[in-house]
Amino acid sequence: MSTFKQYSVLPGFNLALGFTLLYLSLVVLIPLSAAFIHSAKLTWPEFWSTVTAPRVIASYRLTFGASFAAAVVNAFFGLLVAWVLVRYPFPGKRLVDALIDLPFALPTSVAGITLTAIYAGNGWIGQYLEPLGIKVAFTPIGVFVALTFIGLPFVVRTVQPVLEDIEKELEEAAAMLGATRWQIFRRIIFPTILPALTTGFALAFARAIGEYGSVIFIAGNIPMISEITPLLIITKLEQYDYTGATAIAVVMLVISFILLLIINLLQWWVHHRGIKV
Amino acid sequence: MSIEIRNLSRQFGSFVALHNINLQVNPGELLALLGPSGSGKTTLLRIIAGLETADSGQVLFNQEDSTTKHVRDRHVGFVFQHYALFRNMTIFENVAFGLRVRPRKERPNTREINRRVTELLQLVQLDWLADRYPHQLSGGQRQRIALARALAVEPSVLLLDEPFGALDAKVRKELRAWLRKLHNDMHITSVFVTHDQEEALEVADRIVIMNRGRIEQIGTPDEVYEKPANPFVYEFLGHVNLFHGRVHHGQAWISGLKIDVPEHAAAEDLNAIAYVRPHDIEVSRAINGESALAVHVVHILSIGPVVRLELMYGDNPTQHTIHAAISKEHFRELQLVKGDQVFIKPRRLALFPNHDQEQLIY
Numbered sequence: 001m002s003t004f005k006q007y008s009v010l011p012g013f014n015l016a017l018g019f020t021l022l023y024l025s026l027v028v029l030i031p032l033s034a035a036f037i038h039s040a041k042l043t044w045p046e047f048w049s050t051v052t053a054p055r056v057i058a059s060y061r062l063t064f065g066a067s068f069a070a071a072v073v074n075a076f077f078g079l080l081v082a083w084v085l086v087r088y089p090f091p092g093k094r095l096v097d098a099l100i101d102l103p104f105a106l107p108t109s110v111a112g113i114t115l116t117a118i119y120a121g122n123g124w125i126g127q128y129l130e131p132l133g134i135k136v137a138f139t140p141i142g143v144f145v146a147l148t149f150i151g152l153p154f155v156v157r158t159v160q161p162v163l164e165d166i167e168k169e170l171e172e173a174a175a176m177l178g179a180t181r182w183q184i185f186r187r188i189i190f191p192t193i194l195p196a197l198t199t200g201f202a203l204a205f206a207r208a209i210g211e212y213g214s215v216i217f218i219a220g221n222i223p224m225i226s227e228i229t230p231l232l233i234i235t236k237l238e239q240y241d242y243t244g245a246t247a248i249a250v251v252m253l254v255i256s257f258i259l260l261l262i263i264n265l266l267q268w269w270v271h272h273r274g275i276k277v
Numbered sequence: 278m279s280i281e282i283r284n285l286s287r288q289f290g291s292f293v294a295l296h297n298i299n300l301q302v303n304p305g306e307l308l309a310l311l312g313p314s315g316s317g318k319t320t321l322l323r324i325i326a327g328l329e330t331a332d333s334g335q336v337l338f339n340q341e342d343s344t345t346k347h348v349r350d351r352h353v354g355f356v357f358q359h360y361a362l363f364r365n366m367t368i369f370e371n372v373a374f375g376l377r378v379r380p381r382k383e384r385p386n387t388r389e390i391n392r393r394v395t396e397l398l399q400l401v402q403l404d405w406l407a408d409r410y411p412h413q414l415s416g417g418q419r420q421r422i423a424l425a426r427a428l429a430v431e432p433s434v435l436l437l438d439e440p441f442g443a444l445d446a447k448v449r450k451e452l453r454a455w456l457r458k459l460h461n462d463m464h465i466t467s468v469f470v471t472h473d474q475e476e477a478l479e480v481a482d483r484i485v486i487m488n489r490g491r492i493e494q495i496g497t498p499d500e501v502y503e504k505p506a507n508p509f510v511y512e513f514l515g516h517v518n519l520f521h522g523r524v525h526h527g528q529a530w531i532s533g534l535k536i537d538v539p540e541h542a543a544a545e546d547l548n549a550i551a552y553v554r555p556h557d558i559e560v561s562r563a564i565n566g567e568s569a570l571a572v573h574v575v576h577i578l579s580i581g582p583v584v585r586l587e588l589m590y591g592d593n594p595t596q597h598t599i600h601a602a603i604s605k606e607h608f609r610e611l612q613l614v615k616g617d618q619v620f621i622k623p624r625r626l627a628l629f630p631n632h633d634q635e636q637l638i639y
Contacts, residue, residue: 169361172328173423175348176355177375177430187378191365 067208070147078155108213138220151204158200285334309481354427375430437469569620
């Protein structure tokens, strides 16, 4: 115990740690472990057949695939938006800056209905895409669009402050040494914002995996094609198949956890390559 | 390479940063731009570097107009006050940066880059730090690396913006001497900005003293210190005592002292201010015939070879502190203690007729 507790000039360590653990237990750990306990009612073969049913597998693929694709797109365009907001003065900049947060604030079902209305075959954008053979609403592409929408602010808001903090002098120094604009971006700016960008990517990805409200409207929820895993869990609940629902929930939980762990390791690795202030 | 600046002006809104600057930097010279903050010295340096643009006027490198040349093509090395080292690269990569970003055709091969970088790191005596990152270095070390990085591209001109401004006094002194030595060895045309008079006087071949966007005086350290062109330069360079008085037909009356000033023979009853440096004040126990000022010793600082005296002149409402510096031997001869009355007179003074102190806002 004496080696565990380190003396510090900051008071209240015991109290703060105790509170943190209690809070974390009540809010996160206990509900999550309940899912594991509940699914343990199933025998192993039962569990396995539930979570590997073709319809469920298809939903995993869609959920994680679309989330990943949306997070990648957001990482790219979010960086671009953050760059424009930080680097260039333009009229209405504050308004644009405020609009970025809209996906945070908007109820997800509102976003879902709006996106569906726009991308449906007779919607504003859908009517031009349909003749080209691109169907967005009620297809996996719709899922991807909705997930992109809700993930954008995560990347912008994590990259923006870091980009603002980059000293102008670094770029000036690089230019004086003969570097081109592209070389300055690639060798100086990008490595500096990479940790923030991976954080933004991870947040957008995690959010997209858990997203439900905005997706179910635009997805159309066709089994095997545009059905996401969270919807499958709801479906099972509606059929009073609580154990089946928790079984799938546990799989989601484990996969999400592993993915976040990988991203965190990646962040740690990026951070410890000397990118420190 | 020589640098010439012609009729250069720059305004930021209504603030005049530079007003019609003309300046010649000789090849191989180490020139200091000295001035208080807001005097335009950094703006001038940044315009020479190409990091800032001028409203009007020209910058010439070797008589060739380079005003519109891009930063990349000026072949200028620049050292920033806050180092501006690339945090995500090792010290080695920082120094190698300028070589690595060259177009493929001009880029030296890996072995050549290794050789050059190692050579430069040895030059700044920090080759043992090659694998570290900037945040692991002290301020003085970082600035030396920044200098090595600037030198890696073999610039024809080296510009330094308050290079020692962020360092503590001891390191600053060391680096000053080191920069002087480095310049003696390399003879690269260099311009550095500083607000530290001592630094400029100690390091530079020539000093340009700037104030409010204008050049007040250009000269060697000796010239500007011994023959300041105007009251601003006098006050800015080192400690001075200021006296008010009048001047008439080659004679000045200053604080009750009558002093011959033959160079102002034409003056007709003008207000004047006079400057006397502390070491130009003669302190004695008795009046030896001539007119002298009676003062009281208020404070004695006798550390080092020079003894600094704080002397009080006049009575309460018009009291006036005068600083004097005398040698230790002279101090011993006088056997001064606090509260003693002594007599002083200026050995040398600089008189500026027709000046009120109000004009000296800076």
